Amino acid sequence: MMVFLLLGGLATAQGKFMTKTANMTVEGTSTLHDWHMKSSSAEVSAMIEKDAAGKVTAVKSMSFTMAAKSLKSGKDAMDKNAYKSLKTDQNPNITATLKKADVTAKDDKTFLVKAVVALTVAGKTLDTPLEATIVKVSDTSYTIKGSKSFKMSAFEVKPPSFMMGAVKTGDDVTLKFDLTLNQ
Numbered sequence: 001m002m003v004f005l006l007l008g009g010l011a012t013a014q015g016k017f018m019t020k021t022a023n024m025t026v027e028g029t030s031t032l033h034d035w036h037m038k039s040s041s042a043e044v045s046a047m048i049e050k051d052a053a054g055k056v057t058a059v060k061s062m063s064f065t066m067a068a069k070s071l072k073s074g075k076d077a078m079d080k081n082a083y084k085s086l087k088t089d090q091n092p093n094i095t096a097t098l099k100k101a102d103v104t105a106k107d108d109k110t111f112l113v114k115a116v117v118a119l120t121v122a123g124k125t126l127d128t129p130l131e132a133t134i135v136k137v138s139d140t141s142y143t144i145k146g147s148k149s150f151k152m153s154a155f156e157v158k159p160p161s162f163m164m165g166a167v168k169t170g171d172d173v174t175l176k177f178d179l180t181l182n183q
Contacts, residue, residue: 014060037079044062061098101113110134115132132146139183
C-alpha cells in the first residue's frame, strides 16, 4: 500500500512558472474608428500541476499584474484619456487572481482552461469567467493564450471621449493575451 502512495505522489508534479514574455492588447470601437492599445509588460506567476508525462492536470494558482500606463495606442492624446478613464493615479495596476480553474486536455500538448478570476480594473474587482489555451513548449515552458470581452462600465470605467465629446469610444472592449511562462 505504501508503495502505491509513494508512486501516486511521484505521478504528479507542481511547479511555479513566471513570465518570460507577455503581449497584451485591449481593443475597442469608437464613433470614428476601431482602436487598440498594446503592452508587453506584465508579471504573471502560476502554479501548474502536471502528471508524469508532462500533461497539465491543474492550475492551482495564478496572479497577473500589469501597469495600466504600460498600455500604449501610439497616440498620446488617446493614451492620456484612457489613463484618466482607468483612474491610473489612484489605481495604477490591472490585476487578476485565479479563484478556480478546470483543465481539459485537447491533446498531449494543448490544454483548455476554464477559469474564474478576480479581475481588477480601475480599482473595481469582479469575478470574471475566462477561457485560455495552454500549450506545452517544453517541460519547463508553456504558452497561454486567450481573450475576454467585457463592458468598461461593469468596472465603473466611463468610456473615454475625444475632441470635446465629438468622438466617443464604445463600452465594449476585448482583452487579448499571449503569455510565455517558464519554470
